[in-house]
Amino acid sequence: MSDDFMLDTDDLERRMDGAMANLRTEFASLRTGRASASMLEPVMVDAYGSMTPINQVGTVNVPEPRMVTINVWDKGLVNKVEKAIRESGLGINPQLNGTIIMLPIPELNEERRRELTKVAGQYAESGRVSVRNIRRDGMDQIKKAKGDGLSEDDQKLWEGEVQEITDRYIKLIDTLLETKQGEIMQV
Structure with a gap:
């Protein structure tokens, strides 16, 4: 044997x-001072009665090196997404522009x-x-x-x-x- x-x-x-x-x-979720869509992966939003990843409630884009934008598909979820980002501990202050949430990435x-x-x-x-x-x-x-x-x-x-x-x-x-x-x- x-x-x-x-x-x-x-x-x-x-x-x-x-x-x-x-x-x-x-x-990938750690911030390096440069914008990255992956930094939002751990952030969950209370959407439709369950915790949902941000990329399932809107489109995440990186239009420039120090900016991430989220185009939220459902207007009713914009404030919940903003709240989830504020409470995530990423140290980012979201700015609202209709259904688009802009996340300027500050210098570390x-x-x-x-x-x-x-x-x-x-x-x-x-x-x-x-x-x-x-x-x-x-x-x-x-x-x-x-x-x-x-x-x-x-x-x-x-x-x-x-x-x-x-x-x-x-x-x-x-x-x-x-x-x-x-x-x-x-x-």
């Missing part, structure tokens, strides 16, 4: 890719930039924890197979493979974090 053991490393990598995609989404001051780099660091740590949890699952599968007759040499081989995949993803997270922190601190 020991010869039959095959760890599904593709599954581990697919799950780690999922953790990376989640991290990239979280990073030094203190706010440092806060955002800390938040980026927290997101990255959360990503590392996810990757390590997936690594632990792989190691647990190997230990179970050892109990079922996997040889010690094969155990070491599989553990090395799982560690190598984990190290690669942790390094990728560190690189993404460095890049994001560089973007945030760039004036």
Whole structure:
């Protein structure tokens, strides 16, 4: 039976890719001082009795580097969208123009930039924890197979493979974090 053991490393990598995609989404929501439609992704609006993403109640555009506009489709939701943006913690003051909400993106001051780099660091740590949890699952599968007759040499081989995949993803997270922190601190 020991010869039959095959760890599904593709599954581990697919799950780690999922953790990376989640991290990239979280990073995209962080403001870097330049306008981006993705910064509004985490903002939810109380529309029609349920919490709805902004992009499902209006069209989000970036007409210039320091401006985001939202063309709200339902006139009755304009004030709810404005309220959701004010309460989102993005630090943006919406301006109404009929059904269009304009969001001028202010320059980030030094203190706010440092806060955002800390938040980026927290997101990255959360990503590392996810990757390590997936690594632990792989190691647990190997230990179970050892109990079922996997040889010690094969155990070491599989553990090395799982560690190598984990190290690669942790390094990728560190690189993404460095890049994001560089973007945030760039004036």
